[in-house]
Amino acid sequence: MPLTPLRTFLLLSTLAATVTLPIPSAHCSQTADTAETATLVTTPSRLSNGSPCLLTIHLRSAATTVTAKWQSHPVLFFASPDRSTWYAIAGVDVAATPGNYPITIEAHLQDGTHQTLHRDIAVTAAPYAKVTLTVPDKFVQPDAESQKIIAADQLIKDKAFASSAPKPEWTGDFLPPLKQAPRSDSFGTQRIFNGTLASVHRGLDYRAAPGTPVAAINSGRVILAQPLFFEGGCVVIDHGLGLMSVYMHLSKIDVTVGETVSRGHIIARSGATGRATGPHLHLGVRWQGSYLDPAKLFELSLPQPR
Secondary structure: OOOOOOEEEEEOOOOOOEEEEEOOOOOOOOOOOOOHHHEEEEEEEOEEOEEEEEEEEEEEOOOEEEEEEEOOOOEEOOOOOOOOEEEEEEEEEOOOOOOEEEEEEEEEEEEOOOEEEEEEEEEOOOOOEEEEEEHHHHHOOOOOHHHHHHHHHHHHHHHHHHHOOOOOOOOOOOOOOOOOOOOOEEOEEEEEEOOOOEEEEEEEEEEEOOOOEEOOOOOOOEEEEEEEOOOEEEEEEEEEEEEEEEEEEEEOOOOOOOOEEOOOOOEEEEEEEEEEEOOOOEEEEEEEEEEHHHHHHHEEEEEEOO
């Protein structure tokens, strides 16, 4: 079989209840009898730091559970109706070092067998740029009182991020939060505030006049909705399985913690609150604590959770 960038074929033994198999690299394939073959697909086939991805595993028979470990993070799969194909959204943090990252997949099949699959996933370096910004000094060198607020905010965020729904809460593909709004700052840029390298930009910024309606990028449950020091007006939505979206610098918040929202639901109005150089919307995407490029998430065609 010719090499394909999207598929890797794993030879799975049918002679033992538990098998541990090496999996070829992302851009190799092997041929085998289809009754003994499982396929692991990574979409997109080539990943860089900051990339979200869809992992798809096709098993030779139905499974009761499929789980995985990647970059020290749990990867939580959900099943197709016949439970022989399983999916997971995962990703590589924007600050990750390029290299090969092994993934271990555990499949418990309905026939009572257990399979352990191993694979290395290559991650390349993305060409992120540097940008220079000017903000009030209190956001670069916060005083003692501001530091207390920042510390309290961190506790609030840690509590919100601590858990996620155990099943997918999203519906279909993820969509941008604003209609026809140009981006003003790209994901992954190194941000120099007042001459000091302060952070890597962990989201997308959209130009938006104050009061522009902001929509949820997909369905989920609101887990944070309040003003914070750096983020300004902030909303966080949990989409399940460790995937969350973060909306910042909002002038008005239209949802409350615990509320369930659908894709496209208006959750807030854009503004210039917190550490902002002007009116805009900052959108972040988190997976298991890693920050991913929202624009690449919008490009993924996702299966419908059931």
